[in-house]
Amino acid sequence: MAPSPSTSAADLLAGSPPPPVPRLASTSPVRLSRASQSASLPPSTSKFRYSAPPEDASTTSVQRPKPSPPRSGPVKTSTLLPRPSPRAQEPQQAGVSSYGQSSAWKGKGKEVDSSVAAPAVATVPQKRPFTSTKSTGPQPAESLLRRLGGPSDQKAGLMRDKEEVRQIIYEASKNSKYFIAQQEKDAQLTLRVDALVARLNRLLAERGGNVKAEQARVDEMIAELEKTRVLTETIVVVDADAFYASCHQREDPSLVGTAFAVGGGVLTTASYEARKYGCSSAMAGFVAKKLCPHLKFISLDFSLYSSCSKSIMAILRQYGDISPASLDEAYCSLTDYCRREKVTPAEAAERMRAQVLAETGLSVSAGVSPNAMLSKVAADKNKPNGQCVIDPTPEACMEFAGGLPIRNVPGIGRVSERILQAVGVHTVADVYRLRGELFLIRNEVGLSFLLRAYLGLGRTTISHADRSQRKGISVERTFHSESNIARFYKRLENIAEALAGDCEKSQYSGRTITLKIKTHTYQSISRAKTLGSAIYFSDARTFYTEGKKLLDKEMANRRQMIARGQIPKGGKDFCLRLIGLRLSNLRDDKATKDTGKLDGWAGTRSKSKAATNSQGKSKVKKEESAPPDELAFESGDLDEEHNRSDLFGDEDDHHSLGFDDEDDVKPTLDGDGDELQQLNNFIRSSQGEHPSSDQLWAAVGDDVDLSGMEGFDEDSADEEDDIKPIDTTHKPFWTAGESLNSKKQTGAGPAPMKDRLSFESKRVKEEMDEDADFFIVEDEPVVGPLKCPVCEKSFAGSEVALSAHVASHFDDEEPVKKKVKVGSSSSAKSVKSVKPRSLKDMFARR
DNA sequence: TGGGGAAGGACCC
DNA sequence: CGCCAGGGTCCTTCCTTA
Known part of the structure; x- marks a missing residue:
């Protein structure tokens, strides 16, 4: 495995598709070879391709400062070294897996597929820095096809030829507005990607292709991150297989073995049988039918899923603390269980699943x-009814992580994947291999986040979410595009009522309302309004009134734009396909009431909690002072308003599959979301035994009540945790930024995981702050009187404004989020001298 | 100067 | 013939004041 200099980056990256590499060992019977694929589909959309520097010695010697300085005893450096051909190897490496089952890393094909299908960039011609491959041909761009393929395009298990599926989807989709919209988004992304690649090429050129300094920097980062590694916990993630579908099969055995989908207009789930045909969640119903003509559609039954979910969660709770992530997924700590029962994690998981x-x-x-x-x-590794266990050793974790297609990293979605692939990152292991290059574009790529993934780090504590952490409640409805304003109002009215109903049920009120609309061209727009700091509301009347104001205002603006000769989003006519309302800046009425009733500490308690949870944001403050009940907004004639659903009747009653002709949307059936989440919402309609209206929050259900009483304790606990630097570091395996800085952290990271891949900003700042940077040259902030070094124009206060301005002088490409320019246009390397004086300084970019 | 609000996105399920 | 959800969270970039 000795990384040979010759094999390094240059070859692997520069487009020369790591050619031979038959990659997937034996396993999957999946077809698709890179070649065939690129043959049938147009190459990447990207015009530019990042061409690695001739010999960046990246993989060469550069012995990396062994990431795990402290921990990990026997870590063989060799193990940690980057692999020459990341994509070459695949499955189970010794160290890594040991999973409880025998079927090793599956032969499922899932991963196989993803990696194979990933070559968006691999097909580029030369290795010239800027290769343009205008993808304007008749054939759809690879990236577009993938986009159309949906989120699961990469994932679906064993199914028919992926290419064939894509083609069918494409055929069924083209010509639709949806398709056009996707095309546009794809083009936009391409622009963005090209700009980034161009920037990277430029930066590399400036360094003559030498990124050793950068690599050293990254190695330092790695060493720091490695210190935060915690291997003493045993966390299990339990995920139901095709949850909705399974629930139905359980109720109706005749469904077993048949191809059916749950949902109508859009599938929320497809049975495994249906998946073989290419059907997957989030896919349009009519498309699914094309893929599988005999596909059966089953209506959603939230009360069913809900009860199933409860049953599962109850069982999991027997093994340890759990943190439901959704209806069919939960995190659970097996640490204590294993210790107590004297069983291995694999056995514990085995038992759990069996039970x-x-x-x-x-x-x-x-x-x-x-x-x-x-x-x-x-x-996900051994998905249908299987499990995978990773040993608690740095080697195993890294081995496992390293072999993952970058897209499999939670938090890396379609967009991030494309961006990363454009610069040569296809697998997690590539992150290390290209660390030097990535460092140059750390901000836009979220380097620290990627490094964490590379090291296989993640949150090691499971905290159950409590309702005080809820951020918002919303209701939105899709319908056939229309331009009738009166109807918009009508819909808004219904939505307002639905939202009020949810608030009532879940006991929340809030102070900012957001109107969301989506044009017939699929462009969404949001307009928000926050009422007074102490004005909390939750009534339909206010929702409607405020929502209408926002809508009217928007329409007025559009008219003005048009008058001025501009074209607003969605074109000149105000034609919409969706309207929604969201309430945020919430106040937990339940907690307020409960505590109020239970004890006099209410105020204190809830305050501290809120403060803690809402990192940084002081959502709380006044809340206590505001009258618990409603303020100025009475619900006076609400009823009248609401009841006059005449014209459109109660949309919720419709139960057709797709859209009903003219009328609307029957929220319930027609669209359904993906599993879980919506559940609650629908639960709402299906009458809920569920207090709250959202997934996780609903799933957390019982805990909700507890939180009221235990909230205080929980908070204390969290605070303590935060004190430990270590915890801080892993906690959010999702939010890239924050880690090193324990400070804020307030451990609230609820169950839901997010992740982003950008947002390095903060972290990067800090790092820079720590030590002077040589190559940071360009970031040389402007000091003293803010003045543009280029045109001399002076700026009042905002450095940000200045930097943005300065940046405009360097826009070589798109107006895209430019790179880093800032200040030093001229400043060569002087920089070194001035250590970044403050994070904010370093920050001034973009 | 820092915080909050508003708008837009990316991601998840 | 037409045709692609909905609920949530978090992050970032303006922009605007106290």
């Missing part, structure tokens, strides 16, 4: 590892 299957008839898959991030990925 779930026996008691609920539902099969679940599990992933076990020392942290949430790895477990999450592992849970």
Whole structure:
């Protein structure tokens, strides 16, 4: 495995598709070879391709400062070294997996597919820095096809030829507005990607291709991150297999073995049988039918899923603290259980799954590892009814992580994947291989986040979310595009009522209302309004009134734009396909009331909690002072308003599959979301035994009540945790930024995981702050009187404004988020001298 | 100068 | 013939004041 200098980056990157590499060992029977694929489909959309520097010696010697200085005893450096051909190897490497089952890393094909399908960039011609491949041909761009393929394009299990599926989807989709919209977005992304690649090429050129300094920097970062590694916890992620579909099969055995989908206009789930045909969640119903003519559609039954979910969660709770991530997925700590029962994590997971299957008839898959991030990925590894265990050693974690297609990292979505692939990152291991290059574009790529993934780090604590952490409640409805304003109002009215209903049920009120609309061209727009700091509302009347104001205002603006000769989003006519309302800046009425009733500490308690949870944002403050009940907004004639649903009747009653002709949207059936989440909402319509209206929040259900009483304690606990630097570091395996800075952290990271891949900003700042940077030259901030070094124009206060201005002088490409320019246009390297005086300074960019 | 608000996105399920 | 959800969270970039 000795990385040979010759094989390095240059070859691997420069487009020369790591050619031979038959990659996937034996396993999957999946077809698709890179060649065939690129043959049938147009190459990447990207005009530019990042061409690695001739010999960046990246993989060469550069012995990396062994990431795990402290921990990890026997870590063989060799193990940690980057692999010459990242994509070459695949499955189970010794170290890594040990999972409980024998079927090793599956032969499922999932991963195989993704990696194979990933070559968006691999097909580029030369290795010239800027290769343009105008993808204007008749054939759809690879990226577009993938986009159309949906989120699961990469994932679907064993199914028919992926290319064929894509083609069918494409055929069925083209010509639709949806398609056009996707095309536009794809083009936009391409622009963005090209700009980034161009910038990278430029930066590399400036350095003559030498990024050793950068690599050294990254190695330092790695060393720091490595210190935060915690391997003492055992976290399991349990994920039900095709949850909705399974629930239905359990109720109706005749469905077993048949191809059916749950949902109508859009599939929320497809049975495994249907998946073989290419059907997947989030796919349009009519498209699914094309793929599988005999596909059966089943209506959603939220109360069913809900009860199934409860059963599963109850079982999981027997093994340890759990943190439901959704209806069919939960994180659970097996640390204590294993210790107490003296069983291995694999055995514990085995038991757990067996018990779930026996008691609920539902099969679940599990992933076990020392942290949430790895477990999450592992849970998908042996998906249908299987499990995957990763040993608690740095080697195993890294081995596992390293082999993952970058897209499999939770938090890396379609967009991020494309961006990363454009610069040569296809697998997590590539992150290390190209660390030097990535450092140059760390901000736009979220380097620290990627490094964490590379090291296989993730959150090691599971905190159950409590309702005080809810950020908002919303209701939105899609309908056939229309331009009738009166109807908009009508819909808004219904939505306002629905939202009020949810608020009532879940006991929340808030102070900012956001109107969301989506034009017939699929462009969404949001307009928000925050009422007074102490004005909390939750009534339909206010929702409607405020929502209407926002809508009217928007329409007025559009008229003005048109008058001025500009064209607003969605074209000249105000034609919409969706309207929604969201309430945020919430106040937990339940907690307020409860505590109020239970004890006099209410104020204190809730305040501290809120403060803690809402990192930084002081959502709380006044809340206590505001009258618990409603303020100025009475619900006076609400009824009248609401009841006059005459014209459109109660949309909720419709139960057709697709859109009904003219009328609307029957929220319920027609669209359904993906599993879980919506559940609650629908639960709402299906009458809920569920207090709150959203997934996680609903799933958390019972905990909700507890939170009221235990909230205080929980908070204390969290605070303590925060004190430990270590915790801070892993906690959010999702938010890239924050880690090193324990400060804020207030451990609230609820169950839901997010992740972003950009947002390095903060972290980067800090790092820079720590030590002077040589290559940071360009960031040389402007000091003293703010003045543009280029045109001399002076700026009042904002450095940000200045930097943005300065940047305009350097826009070589798109007006895209430019790179870093800032200040030093001229400043050569002087920089060194001035150590970044403050984070904010360093920050001034973009 | 820092915080809050508003708008837009990316991601998840 | 037409045709692609909905609920949530977090991050970032303006922009605007106290």
